[in-house]
Amino acid sequence: MPTSREGHEPDHHPTTTILHRGGGAGDASAGDSGAPPTRQVWVPGPVIVGAGPSGLATAACLKARGVPSLVLEKDPCVAASWRHRTYERLRLHLPRCFCELPLAPFPPGTPPYPTRDQFVAYLDGYARAFGIEPRLGARVRSAAYDAAIGFWRVTVDEDDAEGGGAAATTTEFVSRWLVVATGENAEPAWPEGVEGMDGYRGVAMHTSSYKKGDEFRGKNVLVVGCGNSGMEVSLDLCNNGARASMVVRDKLHVLPREILGISTFGLSVFLLRWLPIKRVDSLLLFFSRLILGDTEKYGLPRPKIGPFQVKSSTGKTPVLDIGALRKIKCGEIKVVPAINRFTGNNGVEFTDGHREDFDAVIFATGYKSNVPSWLKEEEFFSHADGFPRKPFPHSWRGKNGLYAAGFTRKGLMGTSYDAVRIAGDIADQWTEAFASPTAAHRSSDHGA
Template identity: 60%
Template sequence: MASLKEIHGKMANDPHFSHDHGSTRCIWVPGPVIVGAGPSGLAAAACLKDKGVPSIVLERADCIASLWQYKTYDRLRLHLPKKFCELPMMPFPEGYPVYPSKQQFVGYLEDYAKRFGIKPVFEQTVESAEYDECVGLWRVRSLGLKGAEMEYVCRWLVVATGENAEAVVPEIKGVENFCGEVKHTAEYKCGSVFRGKKVLVVGCGNSGMEVCLDLCNHDAHPSLVVRDSVHVLPREMLGRSTFGLSMWLLKWLPIRLVDRFLLIMSWLIFGNTASFGLDRPKIGPLELKSKTGKTPVLDVGTLAKIKSGDIKIHPSIQSIGNHSVQFVNGRVERFDAIIFATGYKSNTPFWLKDKEMFSEKDGMPRKPFPQGWKGEYGLYAVGFTRRGLFGSSMDAKRVSEDIEKLWKAEARHLSMTIGRSLTLQR
């Protein structure tokens, strides 16, 4: 591997030089390497480009926003109004509805990439990223098509793989013996294939609730496993989005008063959710989100189906048989399929060789929001705020501003070094 001095010398003539190091092709990247071409990675690349800083985006899939394109169900819409989900420097088209569909959001992201000239290197699975203290650079090793090994060497590394990189499937006794279909919501597209079937959905977050509603709309017979207490809020209150109203109230009132208001309004609209199997946590929805990252469910019609009995509620699963499921209350029921709506997790512990910034336990930044975007030695994070796309945009702006200062300082230093070298040669 070339030394930092040799890299800077070659970069003066060719800022994108590369060379082979054994069986691995090594590429010097003068700007940051961004891992992940989802909304967070695109936002980071666009903000950096706006600051005059070039970057390269590595993506393991064959397209941008692969989670949205390949691992989401057809009926999905943004849970928050579009104004809270815009990426920096580009609003949604005026003709888009308040809650854009999955297809509309993917189209928006594709247009965003085109507008800012972002061309990710696709099908590059990053296997390791490690800071080399000897040369003061990051080494990002990836595996491409046909097993081709690459090493990207850079001064700054931006982790944009996000909180939802890998599907989470709980280990439940006997699940391997179940004769029906078992899948995660990452594989679920539409309820039409389950028409007339009894389907058990495990997990009562936004995805689990929406999948149950979708199954109902396609004449399936869904049941929902509710393992913990959950806050269910109406998507809109007083003619405004619940999220937008909450953000406005938080400007004037403490979080506990806003939570109390949300719960009173929810009770007026829904009644006591505990009466049909949905106990609420003791902590209010916004405070709970702030402390644990657990997002309240924004209802889009599922609660009415639960009230009517079209969706049945069950407690945690004790074990699974060939055709049946036994719950912790002793009840046993037959099902044709099981769908795990058990969420996703970060995969940073598997490839990022840094133990300071990210927790090995959950792959999230150790520092709480809003301090979790910056680490040591040029390491940054975008999209790990537990605040959705709104948080990603905030991170992308902070990261680009910080790197811009360092980029300009190092460019001046390099320019002076090359200038002195040329003067001595004369």
């Protein structure tokens, strides 16, 4: 690492050291252009970008192995996507045993299917239990590997805590390791290229902003998307007196949430230990037809391959029914084909040619990774979708100390898998680098 240090005093975070504080007289980084002051901070442990479940789990596993870390979070709280996406995930689809992060179970008394608020409380308690104090309001502008010194340079814009949040500062964190933990669902994904969409004059929102169906009582509402979020929002609209129509563009698997009183997901995981995936899919589809009937009769055709084969090949999760299918069967939720174009102020034309006016359109079109917007790296992460190019279980480690946590398309179980392996790999390097005072001194002077 760089050996010239100006103002070698501890930063506000206990695991960082200021190398250079910018913005002073004669500092070229500030200049006369009005640019925010900059400073350079060395982080002896890894920098973790994101304080959601993946970032917290990785930091906890690192701490358990004796490795400090710096967690950067652009929002003013941990787990912001869980906390602020007010309707989605009101209740987790999976049993709590499949939602636990490493080293800490849910507290006693938690129901088999925790609510979103209970999961958020669990994450808050998890951070407290392991003493994880993310640097909040730290928006990563860019991160790039500097081969000359063997360190990652992570440039962050953040509010100046000493100035009451009024002034923004730019900080460059320098670390040997970088863990990308911003997740698969960092930003809402909106449909592109739909004719006339810009001219729609009704209410248009993404499910990330949806709160409660009673806001649409008596309204004609179109839900674009038929995944778990689309189904849940359609059901909530219907239960609150709205007239809900749901766009079904693709084939999908709808499964009961429980089979014979057992979680469908839990049963599937158990069966996959003993049976091939095709056999497990056959059993799931048999019970699904027995419990739910033929979904194709109601405009919900199934793919030719089974639900877990679809999940494995595309990452697309099957829908776990919590009541929407019954509403579809009785016509309270109307199934419509894909949108052809928007017409007039409130009109929508579908691919079958029929048109209808809607007071609101809610896009249940999922989320996307934001990694390509800030990570300056072209080999490990794909710029097309912001996911690691290598499939699970090899998607957690790249080159030059770069790691990915929570990009497995396997939910919180994948998050735990990544966190344990990342922490173990970094801890082994940490032990080797700092096993002796001599090694620690060399690392401090020269970097890796």
